[in-house]
Amino acid sequence: MYLFNTEIVCNQKLSPNIFRLRLKATKDFCREAAPGKFVMLGTDDSLFDPLLRRPFGICRWGEDWFEVVIKIVGKGSCQLSRLESGGAVAIHGPLGNGYPxxxxxxxxxxxxxxxxxxxxxxxxxxxxxxxxxxxxxxxxxxxxxxxxxxxxxxxxxxxxxxxxxxxxxxxxxxxxxxxxxxxxxxxxxxxxxxxxxxxxxxxxxxxxxxxxxxxxxxxxxxxxxxxNRMACGFGVCLGCVQTVLSEDSKSGVETAKVCTQGPVFPAQEVVF
Ligand SMILES: Cc1cc2nc3c(=O)[nH]c(=O)nc-3n(C[C@H](O)[C@H](O)[C@H](O)COP(=O)(O)OP(=O)(O)OC[C@H]3O[C@@H](n4cnc5c(N)ncnc54)[C@H](O)[C@@H]3O)c2cc1C
Ligand code: FES
Known part of the structure; x- marks a missing residue:
């Protein structure tokens, strides 16, 4: 996983409140991208408000770019959706386990x-x-x-x-x-x-x-x-935990960090 600042290549409005952002990325980042992985994204404005980066799935990628699609639901997604070509973004990723x-x-x-x-x-x-x-x-x-x-x-x-x-x-x-x-x-x-x-x-x-x-x-x-809602995205805050069946089924249930042990889980292991 990598932590870097990059810029928007283009931003396309897909519906009144959904936007597709293409971002520049390093070749190493793109080599690690895989179906089901995600990134934490933030704008320059989001250093303090909102304080934290927000998680978005990596939807498509090439040799040195990747795309996310963002629906506006609050401040973080709204800030990202307003970025234009050349706009600055902070990225942490690729994160998560992805689909097997x-x-x-x-x-x-x-x-x-x-x-x-x-x-x-x-x-x-x-x-x-x-x-x-x-x-x-x-x-x-x-x-x-x-x-x-x-x-x-x-x-x-x-x-x-x-x-x-x-x-x-x-x-x-x-x-x-x-x-x-x-x-x-x-x-x-x-x-x-x-x-x-x-x-x-x-x-x-x-x-x-x-x-x-x-x-x-x-x-x-x-x-x-x-x-699940996430704060850090890399396993330190416990903000994203989910109850799952324990591997040793005798002991019942345990918690899993969705950001590092997920976000993809065998369906029958998740306890809603
Ligand atoms: C692994 C992962 C991948 C995701 N991929 C995408 C994606 O590809 N595209 C996309 O548009 N969104 C995706 N999301 C959801 C996205 O992260 C949230 O919509 C975003 O963080 C909201 O931030 P905000 O500052 O705009 O809203 P906030 O101000 O934080 O919240 C606004 C409202 O949305 C609700 N909300 C916020 N986050 C979530 C959430 N995770 N689940 C349910 N309700 C929530 C809040 O309770 C509140 O009511 C993903 C989430 C995760 C964990
Ligand atoms: S989001 Fe911090 S531990 Fe998962």
Whole structure:
């Protein structure tokens, strides 16, 4: 992991409150980037207010750049969303464990990718990684749900991955694009037909709880990426801890640091 200051290459508005930032990065940073990893980002203004950097998933990367997509929910995300080309950013990363590579790239199919809202940033990192390295996504399904059409971001880029085999199903809370309903309904239907499928999911906690329930009912395996609030991002503040089943199941539960032991956990190990 690296700690450095860098600058914005470009900032694109994807919806009224979601922005895609491309940032310059070192080649070493880009070599360590992987699906499911994240960065802590802050602006010059954020040295004292807000005091801390904020976590965002690494959505796509090249040799010397990477991209994040940021939804404005408070001061930190708002400051970052306003940066223009040349704007200064402080970065710490890549952080976290990312999705288990052997599971993600296993020949055993189907692979179900489930994204709710801004969870698409984390889930899309696997899709873009395959697209950019010209790997096949045959047997891979993306179930993508958002509140409404305007929040279904990165549609063109994701559609480009259908050329390498990706199947995309969208669903919205208000029915403005795709079916009306929750993304976990799509997953439940498909998993009943193909219970051997493996699942990778990222989104808000209620969605992840529901993914966990669906997996349990069908008896399938999966991984979920948590987005707990974070303060340091590297394991010293305990601000992000999550209750998980202990490795030695006799002793019940223990806590895990989402920033260093996660953010990706086997779905059945997380205790919500
Ligand atoms: C590993 C990880 C990856 C993430 N990836 C992305 C991403 O790719 N794109 C993206 O837009 N966001 C992502 N998030 C969430 C993002 O970090 C928060 O939205 C951001 O930190 C909010 O900071 P703020 O200063 O704008 O808001 P604050 O002023 O800190 O909070 C504003 C409101 O948002 C709520 N909030 C803040 N953080 C979270 C959170 N983590 N979960 C739920 N509610 C929260 C607060 O309770 C408050 O109500 C990720 C979070 C984690 C932990
Ligand atoms: S955010 Fe500080 S320990 Fe995880």
């Amino acid at each position: 590579k052997d599971q993600l790239e296993s020949v055993q199919k189907p692979l179900f990718l489930v994204a709710g809202g801004m969870g698409i940033a984390s889930i899309a990192s696997h899709i873009f990684s395959a697209l950019d390295s010209k790997q096949s996504l045959a047997g891979t399904f993306l179930f993508y749900g958002a509140a409404s059409y305007s929040e279904l971001i990165l549609r063109n880029e994701l559609t480009a991955a259908t050329a390498i085999g990706l199947h995309i199903h969208t669903i919205t809370d208000d029915g403005s694009c795709g079916r009306q309903g929750l993304v976990t309904q799509l997953l439940a239907t498909e998993l009943q037909n193909q219970p051997q499928g493996r699942v990778f999911a990222c989104g808000p906690e209620p969605m992840l709880k529901s993914v966990q329930n669906v997996l349990q009912k069908v008896g399938s395996e999966g991984y979920i990426s948590l987005e």
